Amino acid sequence: MSNFGKLxxxxxTRFSKFYxxxxxxxLLLQLLDVWLYTxxxxxxAERAMESQSMTAVQYVQNYSKASLNGYDNILFDWSISLCGVTLLLYIFLIWYKEWVGRSTFAYRLLMLPTSRMNVYLAKLSAILLFVWGLVAYQFLLIYVQIAAFEALIPSEFRQDLTVTEIIRQHPLLKILLPSYFNEFALYYGAGLVSVIILFTAVLLERSYxxxxxxxxxxxxxxxxxxxxxxxxxxEVWFPDFFFPSELILLELVMGILVTAFSVWFSSYLLHKKVTV
Structure with missing residues (x-):
């Protein structure tokens, strides 16, 4: 366990600067997005009230109040996409950078006096921690955006939303921060299975x-x-044969079987096939 912790x-540590x-x-992209919108x-609003001699109350009646979910959120979406793409690339980079150049680091890593699966589990755990860290950070950033929004828009012009309302009304946030446990388990379980499958694909390339x-x-x-x-x-052979709950259970079983086989196969490749 101590070797796993060190790995x-x-x-x-080595990803901390990029992280x-x-x-x-x-933070900068999301705050810039709020500032540009507000x-x-x-x-x-000021031009309309001046040209049409309206009060703030009349303006919001004729048009609409400002809302954090009332615009395109382009930079906000870009920031989330950037994090997602970066972590997706790092799933591969976390394995390949040991082999880059003439360094013998991959040799030293694989020759450590510990099971090679500790190397595998450390890399998998690191990816999961990076994902959950960014998700938690994004949750906190919603409060920062709300504070910035309230500071930039007078109360008579804005429609205040709770954090829950903001999450439920945004398509990306609904996936990152699901409201129900079954959705959380589904989304992040699927993500975990995908990472394990990609790890196996990388190890196949490293082996052959x-x-x-x-x-x-x-x-x-x-x-x-x-x-x-x-x-x-x-959908194809037995339409409406399974109840939705039965279908989810079958997919869950298949996911567990694929995950178990992928971990076993990765262990086999690491111990028997992967070379430096």
Whole structure:
């Protein structure tokens, strides 16, 4: 366990600068998004009230109040997408950077006096911690955006929303911060299974090089197909044969089986096939 802890700490430490940069970029983009919206809204409101001799009450009656969910949120969406794409790329980079250049670090890492699965589990745990850290950070940023919004828009012009309302009305936030436990388990369970499948694909490439690229792509495709196979059977061969709860249970079972096999296969590749 101590070896796992050291490996996990090392994985977190070496990504910490990039991770911190993601935090800063996300904060700046989301605050800039709020400022651009509120600045544009107040400019339009002031021009309309001046040209049409309206009061604030008349303006919001004729037009609408400002709301954090009342605009396109382009920079907000970009910031979330940037974090998602970065972590997706890091799923591959977390394995490949040990082999980059002439460094023998991959050799030293795999020759540590500990099970190679500790290396695997440390990398998997690091990815999960990075994801959950960004999700928690995004939750806190909603409060920061609310504070900035309230500071930039006078109360008579704005429609105040609770954090829950903001999350439920935004398509990306509904996925990142689901309201119900079953949704949380579904979204993040699917994410965990996807990471494990991609790890297996990477290890296939590390084991068989060019042949492994094709094998990794094929493995990922077959694994994804098996997980959605109950849905395909229900829609194509036996329409309306399964109840929704039964269909979810079947997909859950397939996901568990694929995950268990992927972890076992990854262990086999790490111990028997992966070379430096």
């Amino acid at each position: 996990l700490n090392w994985e977190i 911190g940069a993601l935090f800063v970029i996300t 600045h544009d809204y107040m400019n339009n 090089r060019f042949k492994g690229i094709g094998a990794g792509i094929l493995y990922s495709g077959v694994a994804a197909f098996l997980i959605i196979l109950p849905q395909i059977i229900s």
